[in-house]
Amino acid sequence: MTYLEAVSLMKEIESRYDLMQIKYKGVSVWPLLRINIVDAISGNNETMKSTGGSAIKQVLSTLFYYNPFDYFKKRSVWLFAGFERRKEVNGLKKLRVSGCVIDACENTLVIEKPGKDQSTTPRSMVPEKDVVSESWLLLFVHAYAILTKWKKIKIENECVLQRVLKEYKIQFDYIGALRVLDAQKKVFDVLLAVTHKPGKVIIECPYTIMGYVWSLHKKAIPVIELQHGVLNDKHYAYNSLYTSPILYPDEICVFGEDEYQFLTGDDSHYCKKVYKTGLYFMELAQKSFTNDIFREYRVKYEHIILVAGQRGYEEAMADYIREAAKKTPKCLYVYVPRDIDAELVFDQENVIYRPGINIYEYMIWCDVHLTISSTTCLECQYYKKPTIFYNYAEMSENYYGKVLKAENGVVFTKSVSEYEQALEKVLTTKFDYKEVFTGNTVKRIKEIINK
Known part of the structure; x- marks a missing residue:
């Protein structure tokens, strides 16, 4: 079940x-x-x-x-x-x-x-x-x-x-x-x-x-x-x-x-x-990570795709990425698993595996974000980065179908056969990103503690 x-x-x-x-x-x-x-x-x-x-x-x-x-x-x-x-x-x-x-x-x-x-x-x-x-x-x-x-x-x-x-x-x-x-x-x-x-x-x-x-x-x-x-x-x-x-x-x-x-x-x-009260790390990360983490890769690849894995669904997401990477050799896929011991293996040259890194730094500097239903899709709204969902077992739409719309820079794909079209859409369309996180987190938390 x-x-x-x-x-x-x-x-x-x-x-x-x-x-x-x-x-x-x-x-x-x-x-x-x-x-x-x-x-x-x-x-x-x-x-x-x-x-x-x-x-x-x-x-x-x-x-x-x-x-x-x-x-x-x-x-x-x-x-x-x-x-x-x-x-x-x-x-x-x-x-x-x-x-x-x-x-x-x-x-x-x-x-x-x-x-x-x-x-x-x-x-x-x-x-x-x-x-x-x-x-x-x-x-x-x-x-x-x-x-x-x-x-x-x-x-x-x-x-x-x-x-x-x-x-x-x-x-x-x-x-x-x-x-x-x-x-x-x-x-x-x-x-x-x-x-x-x-x-x-x-x-x-x-x-x-x-x-x-x-x-x-x-x-x-x-x-x-x-x-x-x-x-x-x-x-x-x-x-x-x-x-x-x-x-x-x-x-x-x-x-x-x-x-x-x-x-x-x-x-x-x-x-x-x-x-x-918002999410504390959003503002802190944007102020701190000011250097392009992918600068050396941009000479060889046209686009950087950040993949956020999930506990219990790493293999399903990895299979999707393996096929997507074959279809789009000019894109670099950076896979960040939810668990650092997921032990996934990728043979493609344009897929790099990065367990344990700070995914926020990667979110700020990637071009496109890809996940099943990680909350990184919400955080990418803050950084104005589009998300392609792999709607595995309809999880993506059940979690975010009512929250994020097409105009917010999201596309739901049922399988990798729909990926190339989705990628072209998010790369060529101007979006109205949603204000997901309330600002001034520290001030708001202080008010709650002191009341």
């Missing part, structure tokens, strides 16, 4: 059953379960399992990357971010999404999820002084979940969940999911008990750490989410028919008008306190 089919199935299930009556320790846990079910039936679980060993290695190798005693510093704001979202600017690894929080409030403690190659990156490249590794929390959560495996998980109205799983023939370890949720809450309860509690907590991706959110809400500490990627009615974290004051954030900061309209509309039940 594809991801979009799984999302559609969730809507059907939610329309037929009262799923919020499924509770653990008095809390409706359907918001967590639906995410895990989509992962299970769409194959996302297999992708996660394949990186399980490397994830453990990341946790263990980064325990002392930062000073763990900084957990005990008194800071008014805690920020949950991720090392993988850091981008290099002038020799420093800046937080692409949440760097605005540091600029807006110096009294911030960053709690950072470990990432690939972090242990080999010099600490001097990380500009923040008050940073701790989430590896400690992840280690304790994992250990607690294992040590309490003997403990029975009691679920109110478990029969409803079992009926749904049986009817739709879904195999899903919901006990394991709730055990992790419980471990997250217990570990975070201890952290809040032994440290100075913050006034606010800002999180880039709260739907992966709902146990932390639960713990924070029990202590009446407000949780603010920063949009970090795709956010629309097709994203399984934001399109439920139900709401949750315990597991969902209190407020959310989004890129711009489209996300704002979706979340404040009658069909959205995620979070009604919504603010338009």
